[in-house]
Amino acid sequence: MTFNLVVGATLAVLVAVTTASRFGQLKSSLTKNGQTTPFVDVGPQNVKEDAYYMWQCMMASMAEYKVQKEASEVAAEMGLSNKADQDYVCYTDLGCFYKNGTLSSMNKLPHNTKTVFYLWTFADQQNPQVLDWKKPATISNSLFRADRPTVVMIHGFANDVNTVWVPDIKAAVFRGHPRGVNFIYVDWGRGASGPDYWQAASNTQVAGAQVAKLICTINNVKHTRSSSFQLIGFSLGAHVSGFTGYRLATYGHARVGKITALDPAGPMFENVHPDARLSPDDADFVQAFHVNGATLTFGGFGLYSRVGHIDFYPNGGRYQPGCPHAIIGAIGDLWNFNFTNMPDSVACNHGRAIDLGVASVDQNCVFASHACRNHSDYRDAKCFTQQKGTMGLFANNVASDDQQFLITRGTSGRFCGRVVKMTFKFTLLQLPTSGSFFLTLVDKFGNEENVGQIVKDESMPPGGALMRVILSEGKVGDLLAAKIRYEPERGILWDSSDTVKVNSIRLTSQESDKTGQTQPNTKMASVHWAIQPVLALFVASSVLLTGAVERSPPSFVVDLDKPAYERWNSVIDANPDLGRDAPEIFKILTGNINMSNDTWGILFLMAEKIHKRLPAPFKEELQGMADRAKMPISLITLINLAYDLTAHCTSVVSTDANGTIWHGRNLDYNATTYLEKYTVHVDFKRGGKVAYSGVTFAGFAGMLTAIKPHAFTFSSNERDVGSFLENLLEMMDPNSKFLMVLIREVLEEAKNFREAISKFSLARMPAAIYVILGGLSNNEGVVLTRNRTHVIHEFAINMQSDRWYVLQTNHDPWLGDPWYDNRREAGETAMNRTGRNNITVDSLYDVLSVPKTRNKYTVYSTVMSASHPEAIRTWIRNSTELIPPPPVRASASNVVGRFGTFAAVLIVLSRNL
Numbered sequence: 001m002t003f004n005l006v007v008g009a010t011l012a013v014l015v016a017v018t019t020a021s022r023f024g025q026l027k028s029s030l031t032k033n034g035q036t037t038p039f040v041d042v043g044p045q046n047v048k049e050d051a052y053y054m055w056q057c058m059m060a061s062m063a064e065y066k067v068q069k070e071a072s073e074v075a076a077e078m079g080l081s082n083k084a085d086q087d088y089v090c091y092t093d094l095g096c097f098y099k100n101g102t103l104s105s106m107n108k109l110p111h112n113t114k115t116v117f118y119l120w121t122f123a124d125q126q127n128p129q130v131l132d133w134k135k136p137a138t139i140s141n142s143l144f145r146a147d148r149p150t151v152v153m154i155h156g157f158a159n160d161v162n163t164v165w166v167p168d169i170k171a172a173v174f175r176g177h178p179r180g181v182n183f184i185y186v187d188w189g190r191g192a193s194g195p196d197y198w199q200a201a202s203n204t205q206v207a208g209a210q211v212a213k214l215i216c217t218i219n220n221v222k223h224t225r226s227s228s229f230q231l232i233g234f235s236l237g238a239h240v241s242g243f244t245g246y247r248l249a250t251y252g253h254a255r256v257g258k259i260t261a262l263d264p265a266g267p268m269f270e271n272v273h274p275d276a277r278l279s280p281d282d283a284d285f286v287q288a289f290h291v292n293g294a295t296l297t298f299g300g301f302g303l304y305s306r307v308g309h310i311d312f313y314p315n316g317g318r319y320q321p322g323c324p325h326a327i328i329g330a331i332g333d334l335w336n337f338n339f340t341n342m343p344d345s346v347a348c349n350h351g352r353a354i355d356l357g358v359a360s361v362d363q364n365c366v367f368a369s370h371a372c373r374n375h376s377d378y379r380d381a382k383c384f385t386q387q388k389g390t391m392g393l394f395a396n397n398v399a400s401d402d403q404q405f406l407i408t409r410g411t412s413g414r415f416c417g418r419v420v421k422m423t424f425k426f427t428l429l430q431l432p433t434s435g436s437f438f439l440t441l442v443d444k445f446g447n448e449e450n451v452g453q454i455v456k457d458e459s460m461p462p463g464g465a466l467m468r469v470i471l472s473e474g475k476v477g478d479l480l481a482a483k484i485r486y487e488p489e490r491g492i493l494w495d496s497s498d499t500v501k502v503n504s505i506r507l508t509s510q511e512s513d514k515t516g517q518t519q520p521n522t523k524m525a526s527v528h529w530a531i532q533p534v535l536a537l538f539v540a541s542s543v544l545l546t547g548a549v550e551r552s553p554p555s556f557v558v559d560l561d562k563p564a565y566e567r568w569n570s571v572i573d574a575n576p577d578l579g580r581d582a583p584e585i586f587k588i589l590t591g592n593i594n595m596s597n598d599t600w601g602i603l604f605l606m607a608e609k610i611h612k613r614l615p616a617p618f619k620e621e622l623q624g625m626a627d628r629a630k631m632p633i634s635l636i637t638l639i640n641l642a643y644d645l646t647a648h649c650t651s652v653v654s655t656d657a658n659g660t661i662w663h664g665r666n667l668d669y670n671a672t673t674y675l676e677k678y679t680v681h682v683d684f685k686r687g688g689k690v691a692y693s694g695v696t697f698a699g700f701a702g703m704l705t706a707i708k709p710h711a712f713t714f715s716s717n718e719r720d721v722g723s724f725l726e727n728l729l730e731m732m733d734p735n736s737k738f739l740m741v742l743i744r745e746v747l748e749e750a751k752n753f754r755e756a757i758s759k760f761s762l763a764r765m766p767a768a769i770y771v772i773l774g775g776l777s778n779n780e781g782v783v784l785t786r787n788r789t790h791v792i793h794e795f796a797i798n799m800q801s802d803r804w805y806v807l808q809t810n811h812d813p814w815l816g817d818p819w820y821d822n823r824r825e826a827g828e829t830a831m832n833r834t835g836r837n838n839i840t841v842d843s844l845y846d847v848l849s850v851p852k853t854r855n856k857y858t859v860y861s862t863v864m865s866a867s868h869p870e871a872i873r874t875w876i877r878n879s880t881e882l883i884p885p886p887p888v889r890a891s892a893s894n895v896v897g898r899f900g901t902f903a904a905v906l907i908v909l910s911r912n913l
Contacts, residue, residue, distance in 0.1 A: 057158070061197035062267050062296060069107055093134075094209040095250065102275040103246075106202040106268065113191025113203050115210045118161060119144060120170060122180035131184070133214040139221045146222040149230065150182040152211065156235025156265060157200050160189025165354045169232075172361040176394045186211055192236060201268045204236055208243025215244070216253050227257040227284060232393065234354060235301060238264030238278050238288070242307075245282025246275070259308075260393055261288035263353035266303035267296050278307045285309050287397060289356060290317035292349040301350040309399040312391040314356060314367070314408045316375035322410025323348030356408065356415055360392035365416035367391035369406035378405035381421040381467035384508070385841055385871055407471045417471040421508040422454065425465040426500050434458060435500075440483035441472055448483070449473050472509070482507075509552070550875045553679040553695065553860065560686040564617035565624035568701070571680055572628040575698040579631040581674055582639055582699065588671040589642040604634035611637040613734070618741055621701045629699065636699055640740060643700045649717040650823050650853050651772040652831065653781035654805035655797060656839035661781055662865050663713040663774035664844040665705055666877075667695075668857040675859045676876050684747075692747040695862055695874050702740025703747075705862050709869035712753045713774040714743065715862075718767070719785065720810045736766045736788070753780045753866075760784060761791045770808050776867050783808045804836045826852035841873055 089109045090096040097103075097110050118128035121143040132138045144150075151173045155163060166185065173183045188210070191203035211231070218224055226248060233241035238261035245255050261278055269277040280286050286308035293304030293313075304317060315321055359365050369391055372383035389397045389404045408415045424437070437455040442448050454468045486500055554574060558567045572578065611622060611633055626636040651665040669675050678698040683690050694706030694714075706714045716739065742763050750756040753775030760771045761784060771784040781797035783806050795806050795813065809823045817824050830847040841863050848854060848861040854877065864872040 057195040058197040058267055058296060058301070060195065061199075061201075065107070065198050065268065091206065091209075093213065094206065095247070097205045097209075102273045104202070104205065105272045105276050106198070108198055108202045110202045110204075110206040111191060111199065113188045113207045113210065115186060115188040115191070115207055116161070117214055118185045118187060120174075120183045120185070121145065122148070122174065122177075125170070125174055128185070131214060131218075133210070133217040136217055136221050139218055144182050144218065144222060145180065146224045148180040148182055149177060149228050150184060150218075150224070151177070152184045152186060152215075152229060152231045154186040154188070154207070154211065154231065154233040154237030154240045155192065156233075156237045157192050157197055158194045159192060159234075161185060161187040165351070165358075168358050169354065172358040172393065176361040184214075186237070186240070188240065197267065200236060201239075201265070204239045205243050207240045208245075209247045211240065211244040212247035212251055212253075215248060215256070216251050219253060226254040229256040230258040230260065230394075231256055231283070232260045232262065232357070233264070233278070234262040235350065236265045238262065238303075238307075239269060242278030242282040256283045257285070259283040259286045260357070261286065261307060262357050263291045263293075263302040263350055264288055264307055266293060266300060269303055270305060277303070280307070280309050285397075285399075287391075287395075288312065289314065289353050289391060291315075291320055291353045291356065292318065294318040294349075299349065302353075306403065310389055310397045310404055311400075312367075312369055312389070312404045312406065313375065314352075314391065314406050316405070317403075320349050320352040320410065321408065323352065356391070357393045359415045361394065362416075365414075367406055367408065367416055368419050369404035371400050371402040372405045373402060375405055379469060381423070381469050384421045384469070388870065407469060409471055409473070414473070417473045418509050420470050420472050422468045422470055423465055423504075423506040423508070424455075424467070425503040425505070427503060434489040436487045436489070437466075438485040438487070439470065440485075442481040442483065550877055553681045553874055553876055555681045555683065558682050558684045560684055560691060564620035565627075567617075567621055568625050569628055571682070571698050572625055574680075575629075575678055578678065578699050579629045579635075581677075582631060582635050585671050585674045586635070586638050586642050588674070589669065603638060604632065607634035607637040607641070610641070614738070615741060618701055618738075618744075625699055625701070639699050640701060641738075643697065643702065643704070643740070649704075649715065650807070650809050650827055650848070651715045651717055651770070651783075652805060652807040652827060652844070652847065653713075653772060653774040653783075653797065654831065654839050654844070655778050655781065655799070655836065657837040659778045660865060660867050661713075661774045661776060661778075661797075662839055662841075662844055662863065663707075663715065663772070663781075664848050664861070664863045665715040665772070666848050666854060666858050666861050667704060668855065669859050670857050672857050672859050676878060679860050679874075679876050681872075681874055690869070693869070693872065694747075695860060700740070702738075702743050704743075705864075705874075706743065706747055707864045707866060707869055707872055708747050708750070708756075709866065710776070711751060711866055712756045712776075712780075713864050713866050714747070714756065715772045716743070717770040717772065717808055718810055719769050719812070735764050737763045739765060739767065739769070752776075757782065757784065760786075764789055770810075772806075772808055774864075774866060781806055785812060805831055807831065823853050823855070826850050841871060845873075845875070 086109065087100070088096050088098045091112055099107055099109050117131040117133075119131050119142055120126075120128050122145075123143050129142045130138065131142060131144075153166075153169055153173070155166075170183060170185070173181060186207070188203070188207040191207055192200045194200075215226060215229055219226060231241040231244060233239070238259075241259045241261065245259065248255055259278065259282060264278055274281065278286065278288070288306070288308040288311045290302055290304060290311060290313050292300050292302035294300030294302075300318065302317075356367065360367055367390060369389045370378060370383040371387040371389070372378040377383055383405070386402070387400055389395075389400060391404070391406060407419070409417050422439070435455075435458075436453055439451040439454045440448050441451060449472065451470050451472065454470055455466055458466070482505060484505070556571050556574070558571075560567070611619060614622065614637075622636050622640065623633055625631075626633040629636070649665060649667050651663070653661060653663050655661055675697060679695065680698055681693070681695055682703070683693045685691060690709060692706060692708040694703035696703045696705075703714075704716050708714075742760070742765065746756055746759045750759055753773060756773055760773070765786065765788050768787045771786060772782070773784070774781050778799045779797050783795040784791050785793035785795070793812070793814070795808075797803055797806055807824060807827050809817065809821065809827075811817045811821065811824070813824070827847060827850070830850045830853065834843050834847060844863045845861065848863070854861070858877045860874055860876050862872065862874045
């Protein structure tokens with residue numbers, strides 16, 4: 001060792017000893033009333049004081065830890081290390097614990113924490129029972145129920161059973177398990193007490209072993225399985241959960257089912273071996289909420305690094321909205337611990353993990369997230385179509401390769417809202433321009449919601465667009481307008497433009513399903529709200545922008561494991577006006593035919609007989625709908641026949657630059673006003689898994705837009721051949737298969753794109769239609785032109801011929817479209833302008849939105865991909881861009897001219913059924 005190194009090492013040791021002495025004095029001053037027990041929270045008034053106390057303890061411990069570690073390293077290099085230091089400690093029945101190594105980086109041995117376990121059950125939520133793993137009788141004689149799940153809550157540093165948030169978390173656990181739960185609170189307060197955070201961090205190993213012993217004893221006494229246990233750990237408690245999982249394995253038991261880490265503690269656990277902290281290996285599934293992952297110096301208690309199968313980072317994971325930032329002003333403040341802002345910051349940011357966990361149990365509060373590389377990309381809405389998750393104490397998620405980012409509100413008691421992507425397109429009249437934008441949303445009743453600053457002092461690209469993810473308290477579907485306020489940035493050498501030309505604003509809202517629970521890796525419908533500015537120019541002021549409101553359809557589950565009679569109950573219950581509106585819907589769909597009571601009677605008789613011919617399960621499903629909606633079975637049958645035989649549509653299947661197939665469709669009906677009301681998204685599930693999904697109408701058992709995940713997508717367009725009555729006549733043929741029956745059968749039976757083509761090609765049908773199918777690879781996109789018996793033309797994607805998309809409306813392409821309907825021309829122009837390399841969900845939405853392709857009869861638009869079933873999106877259009885639609889079906893008199901009167905034809909039909 002050189003002279004300089006020896007001198008340097010000696011100086012380092014002297015500095016370390018001096019610094020350690022300074023922090024040792026501080027540590028002594030932090031001992032409360034001569035005790036090292038935690039400063040118990042007895043009410044909200046103590047939260048701020050205790051947070052400050054905790055932060056000072058942690059700062060002192062970290063300083064002591066660092067200087068002693070540096071001193072030890074220097075001493076080791078100089079050969080001065082103390083060989084007599086004890087490297088491990090063993091406790092009876094728990095095992096041995098080490099100072100350093102893969103299981104610990106603490107350089108300090110843990111103490112026996114003398115942990116106490118409190119049990120609350122559904123039968124007695126007020127009076128806890130004390131469990132002792134050393135005394136099995138305390139478990140066998142308790143109210144613990146082996147047939148209920150068990151939730152174990154583990155607190156953090158300087159907490160115990162009297163901590164102020166314990167009643168809130170306990171209530172949330174019972175709300176989240178309405179059928180009953182065993183709730184165990186782990187009080188390791190003696191081991192977690194201040195002022196020595198360093199010791200408390202080391203003690204997590206022993207506390208984890210004690211929790212593991214309790215679970216082992218419960219398993220032996222009550223015959224439970226470890227997989228029925230969920231551990232929830234806050235701060236240091238998260239790492240206690242991790243050590244519990246490790247020790248269970250060493251004790252010969254399986255891992256617990258789930259660990260939920262609420263802002264796992266960061267100091268002394270950042271950048272250590274995974275075995276020395278919580279990691280994905282500690283449970284079947286580990287999820288973590290990271291809320292306060294800033295450095296300790298700046299008030300960060302939490303761990304920013306990933307520790308789970310899925311890690312959530314609300315608002316970036318470092319600081320939370322509504323909480324003050326802990327900003328250190330000077331070196332003198334650091335030395336004297338004079339941080340007036342620190343108590344508020346620590347109490348609010350770190351404690352927000354508890355708040356968010358409690359709020360997540362509310363069914364009306366869904367914390368939807370997106371996988372993303374970083375918070376900046378998430379903020380800029382670059383990840384809106386990526387894998388989605390739900391941050392919640394009891395949410396069911398799947399592993400995510402990327403971090404899951406989300407935003408929350410800063411309002412106490414209402415942290416969730418509607419996730420909205422805002423696309424703001426503009427043109428700048430002066431360069432360079434930098435400024436801020438503020439957004440206010442206005443609903444149809446004139447109520448305003450101040451979203452706040454959405455762009456802060458950013459340079460804006462000329463002729464470009466800015467995207468932001470924002471959080472709305474209300475539903476986008478109820479909005480009427482937006483107010484935008486622009487404030488130019490004032491520089492020292494230059495000022496930004498006072499004027500910005502607004503081109504358009506679009507809001508895209510991520511919806512949850514009907515129950516308010518967002519399922520992981522499944523479809524999450526969305527709504528586009530395209531806003532055209534009333535005034536194109538504005539100068540640092542509010543401008544009201546209005547436009548047609550679009551929304552996503554409500555989502556429902558049709559459980560194929562249920563009796564067919566009951567499958568559609570939830571859909572019908574959510575649409576109580578269906579029975580009243582059904583006759584008018586049928587009349588409009590069939591050409592506004594003016595029917596007398598006698599004609600209705602004949603129609604009902606005919607429909608009743610058709611219903612009896614329907615195969616299972618459709619016969620039972622329609623009967624269940626009719627009874628639930630208090631409608632005649634004949635009327636619900638007529639509605640289904642009308643949907644089967646009439647629809648004007650535009651469908652397009654395209655391949656993108658990566659070879660992924662995307663399928664877009666507009667569904668046009670001349671009953672738009674009614675059908676927008678009854679449009680629904682349905683997931684057909686079997687065994688709890690989605691078998692196929694689609695968009696349909698309440699009261700219709702079939703689907704005109706559907707997807708079978710990782711197999712194919714489907715849409716059908718009416719072929720402008722024949723009339724409704726002629727198609728109805730074809731239903732007399734017993735060999736003819738109703739379209740709703742055929743579609744569902746193909747979705748059930750076809751395993752891939754080719755099998756779907758085969759099944760749609762061979763069946764006899766009551767009407768000529770276009771079948772549009774999309775598959776998984778480059779050439780798997782086709783339009784099948786069918787008459788009632790077979791396919792007469794096939795038009796497919798052919799990459800060898802550079803045909804990268806196919807588009808179909810309601811007319812045979814080889815005959816050309818009539819003069820009054822140029823939807824195909826408008827759609828193809830938009831596709832060619834977009835180009836294959838730019839095909840995305842948003843760009844296909846734009847194609848489906850061009851005038852003429854979208855018209856006043858467009859009920860909804862859907863974009864989907866069999867390769868990415870989770871990306872399916874549907875927008876109820878509320879269309880206002882008017883063009884002459886295809887002519888209404890011929891009137892009753894000229895349609896049935898060759899048959900005589902309308903009633904006469906119906907009599908013939910009814911007699912032949």
